[in-house]
Amino acid sequence: MPRAYHSPRREADAAATRAGIVAAAARLFIRDGYAATSMKAIAAEAGVSPQTVQLHGPKHALLIGAFETAFAGDEGSHSLTDRPVMAEIMGEPNFDVALQKYVGFLTRANARSATVVRAMMAAADADPAVRAAYAELEQRRQRDMGLAAQWFVGRERIAAAHASAGADVLSHLTGPDTYLHFTQDRGWSDDRYSAWVAHQLRTLDQQVAFGENAPR
Structure with missing residues (x-):
């Protein structure tokens, strides 16, 4: 059997090309909007050919990649809790220290x-x-919020019976809409938002x- 060809340098080059395309797409999606951004424009921004961008598409996949x-x-x-930085935060024995690191991570993110x-x-x-991709992304985020709520249960900060509601509240408090409301719309600094x-x-x-306990 022929040996499979493996080139770490080629793989690194491919990863760098992918990262450049995703970063270029993100800049254009933010500046011009998703609909107005063409694959050709992404190619020009990334300094690669349109064919190369097509290989890394479709466009909605670049949008998801830009967010991730x-x-x-x-x-x-994969779950946010599987990432080393979050595993370290959740493993921190001192709750106040862990909370500050958790809020800091989410603020920067x-x-x-x-x-x-x-x-x-x-x-x-x-x-x-995009609608389907966004719905899937929201499902993943809610899964992560469920795991975060279980962490609060494990630290005896909320009751186990309230884990589901805890995930809902966490989703709102730490979500991108809330962040943008305070920092972009109301002019709060990141430090003020983090403290809140x-x-x-x-x-x-x-x-x-x-x-x-509120009326339903």
């Missing part, structure tokens, strides 16, 4: 990715492929309990 890379540093649908999400939401209204989120999460049990 901006938010977590790489592409992939939102700062990098929230405008990409806003472009995605605008595109989802008119493009079925940390305060909300320290009293998460009260908010979740209120939500569970």
Whole structure:
């Protein structure tokens, strides 16, 4: 049997090309909007041929890749808790230290990715492929929020019976819309936003309990 050809340098070059295309797409999606950004424009921005961009497409996949890379540093649908940085945060024995690291991570991630999400939401209204991709992304985010809620349960910060409501509240508090509302729309600094989120999460049990007991 012939030996499979393996070239680390070629793989690194391919990864760098992919990263450049995704980064170029992200800049154009934010600046010009998803619908107005063509694959040809992405190619010009990335300094590669349109054929190369087509190989890394379709366009909605580049949009998802742009979000994943901006938010977590790489592409992939694996859980946020599987990433080393989040595993380290959740393994921190001191809750206050862990909470500060958790809020800091999410603030930085939102700062990098929230405008990409806003472009995605605008595109989802008119493009079925983007709408489906965004719905799948939201499912993944809610899964991560469920795992985060279980972490709060494990730290005895909310009751196990309130884990589902806890995931809902976490999704709102730490989501890109909330981040953009305060920092972009209302002019808050990231530090002020982080302090507010940390305060909300320290009293998460009260908010979740209120939500569970409110009229439905």
